[in-house]
Amino acid sequence: MQELQNKLGKTLRPFNALGPVATIFGAVNTGAWRYERPVVDAARCLRCGVCGRYCPVDAITVQKSGDPCVDIMWEFCKGCGICANECPQKCIIMEEEGNENG
Amino acid sequence: MYNEKTLAKGLVSHGVNTCAGCGLEIVFRNVLAVLGEDTVVVAPPGCVALFSGLDDVTNMKIAGYQCNLENTAASAAGIRAGLDALGNTHTTVLAFAGDGATVDIGIQSLSGMIERGDRVLYVCYDNEAYMNTGIQGSSSTPQGASTTTTPAGKSTARKDLIQIAIAHGIPYAASASVAYLPDLQKKVKKASRVQGPSLIHVHTPCPTGWLFPPAKSIELCRNAVLTAAWVLYEWENEKIAINYTPERLLPLEDYLLAQGRFKGLTQEEIAEMQQMIVGKYRRLLAAAEM
Amino acid sequence: MAEYMMLDGNAAAVQGMAMSRVKVVAAYPITPQSSIAERLSDLVASGELQATYMRVESEHSALSATLGAQLAGVRAGTATSSVGLALMHEICNAASGMRVPIVMPVVNRALASPWSLWCDHQDSMAERDSGWLQLYCQNVQEIYDLTLMAYRLAEHERVLLPAMVCFDGFFLSHSMQKVAVPAQAEVDSFVGPYTPKNVWLDPTDPVFINDLITMEEFTEMKYQMKEGFASAADVFNEVSAEFAERFGRRYCAAEGYMTEDAEAVIVSLGSMSGTVRHVVREMRSRGEKVGALKVTCFRPFPQKEVARLLAGVGRVAVFDRSAGLGAAGGPLFLEVKDALDGKAFVKNYIGGLGGRDVGASTVERVFADLRAAREEDDRAPVWCDVKEHPMQIRQVLRFV
Secondary structure (H helix, E strand, O other), rough: OOHHHHHHHOOOOOOOOOOOOOOEEEEHHHHHOOOOEEEEOOOOOOOHHHHHHHOOOEEEEEOOOOOOOOEEOOOOOOOOHOHHHHOOOEEEEEEOOOOOOO | OOOOOOOOOOOOHHHHOOOOOHHHHHHHHHHHHOOOOOOEEEEEOOHHHHHHOOOEEEEOOOOEEEOOOOOHHHHHHHHHHHHOOOOOOOOOOEEEEEEHHHHOOOOHHHHHHHOOOOOOEEEEEEEOOOOOOOOOOOOOOOOOOOOOEEOOOOOOOOOOHHHHHOOOOOOOOEEEEEEOOOHHHHHEEEEEHOOOOEEEEEEEEHOOOOOOOOHHHHHHHHHHHHHHOOOOEEEEEEEEEEEOOOOOOHHHHHHHHOHHHHOOOOOOHHHHHHHHHHHHHHHHHHHHOO | EEEEEOOOHHHHHHHHHHOOOEEEEEOOOOOOEEEEEEEEHHHHOOOOOOOOEEEEOOOHHHHHHHHHHHHHHOOEEEOOOOOHHHHHHHHHHHHHOOOOOOOEEEEHHHHHHHOOOOOOOOHHHOOOOOOEEEOOOHHHHHHHHHHHHHHHHHHHOOOOOOEEEEEEOOOOOOEEEEEOOHHHHHHHHHHHHOOOOOOOOOOOOOOOOOOEOOOOOHHHHHHHHHHHHHHHHHHHHHHHHHHHHHHOOOOOEEEEOOOOOOOOOEEEOOHHHHHHHHHHHHHHHHHOOOOEEEOOOEEEHHHHHHHHHHHOOOOOOOOOOOOOOOOOOOOHHHHHHHOOOOOOOOEEEEEEHHHHHOOOOHHHHHHHHHOOOOOOOOOOOOEOOOOOOOOHOOOOOOOO
């Protein structure tokens, strides 16, 4: 919606706001919480998209073509295991963080 | 305008302080994905406040306001009136509150909003207790569930939020579940078009409070629907429509005993609960037929 | 060009809100405010007031909805009394903390228990630390005028704090008086349109308002409010100077009446200030050097003005229309005593509770008591007009 403001000929200027207001769109490094991480067997992956649909963090991107079939944002993945549990092919395994296959 | 310090695929950033496997996180992302950036969200304290932010940082890229615990509906109604007075009828006003904030302390405020016909899309994410403050019981906690204020298992049945809304003559109300996301999205889209109040009551799993492994969040809520512990239905055009009728109901035990909060139940209690739940489901089916 | 209207206090408050073009009104009825809710509804229904009327289901929701509407970017309003204000308490603190300049008439009525429908200041005094500006009106003209001034004061970029315009229930709310009402164009010119000056809800320029604040920044945000109150004292004088120039009536944060050479002064809030002035005139005609001090702006409290106006006055009576239970005295007394800093003999009088009238004879008795009081006397507040045997007013037959 910033485009609308640009259309109105407005530019961004700093202003000293008073009181409680959050002005920064940020994120916590939730990836640091992980005890285990999902490992995808690319050979068996159908690229169905179910893992991406149910990831609470929205850290999963499933590509219809190209590698990797399942791309995971490691900065944020909490290692909850929902993707592994929901995969219809059962081709995602949760492996101990730091011990996963290369 | 937000100073963007993180990249996000959608309107919610990826690193939120919600528990691993949090159902609310799935709901919030999905609801905002449907509604888009022309939305103002009103959220009270509770687990959703984790998205609202801390000090100068928020996890959402849209305009929002943290109200008080019991006035989400009234605050949202006021914002709607203010936007309308400015000639802005296109921005969606989204009220997003938990079960405690809705059926307990916020029931009066919600009641007034519906009775007045205020055009607010009210999403109640129901994790069945006051989770953010440490798993205390709410009036949406199911019978038999252990919480810190119902340690031996809640002795009373839960309030029926959708029926309360229907009794107010709400134009559109629907239940939803994290296990049925396309269904949730469709309902949010429908609700956003209602020229009046709308309510979506979403079953939101909480691994921390319900005591189950986070990986099972979706599976558990799917079983809730398959056992009729949670029924997916809509109230529209003054009629009830059941959105999904499982071919055969799974035994309630499959749903209950996968959660630590129900582990104190006896077989008799489970049988009684099954009867109550199936009875309620059958009554809904009958109401849908009429 | 002003015209005159016969308005009671409630109607004057509505006249002020309506002419200031509030766009959203959320009102819940409560005696003796109810005719405000009704009259606003009439004006909206007839189209005289172009606004949305939200028939809310409680005062808590009334202020919540008003706050939401003003955060969306329009002037919004509500009004209340007594337990209704008490119910709003939580949201009063929210509004001020968020620096949202809502103007709200408060029709002063005692707080339960005991239940009372009638005037005292307990309701607004219970909100004196809520971060709201507080103005007290002596008569119906003041209600209208101070309402207009309140919008300018509250919405000023150096203030940005919500404001209560307080006036006595029944004594003013239901008292019909002749009020000079300027033309709409003149009011538009003075009050001006509403422009949100701090943060507001705009989907095209989004921020998140009122998130959780840690000990890292909470103090600074309260400090900002303190600065707002400090500015409000100056802004009040600026706004009232402009008001005087445009409309011919001058308001002061504290106003003296024959205090210059007075030996004894009664300080008061609200409608009883008129009664005190009346008694002062009478006593002066008998050669007694007495005076009256009316406090109009209670928050921020005009310490300097009070000290200046009472300089040289030997004996000061402060009349509180709220009980000040458990404290050294009522809230007005504590402020005045501190402002005078030992430079006068100050005594507290508590009265007019639960609608008990503060008549001329009561005022005369206060002056008499003040004159007779000795420095070494007990400093506990004097409770005025208490019946004989106050501990035995209710005999109950009981089974034993």
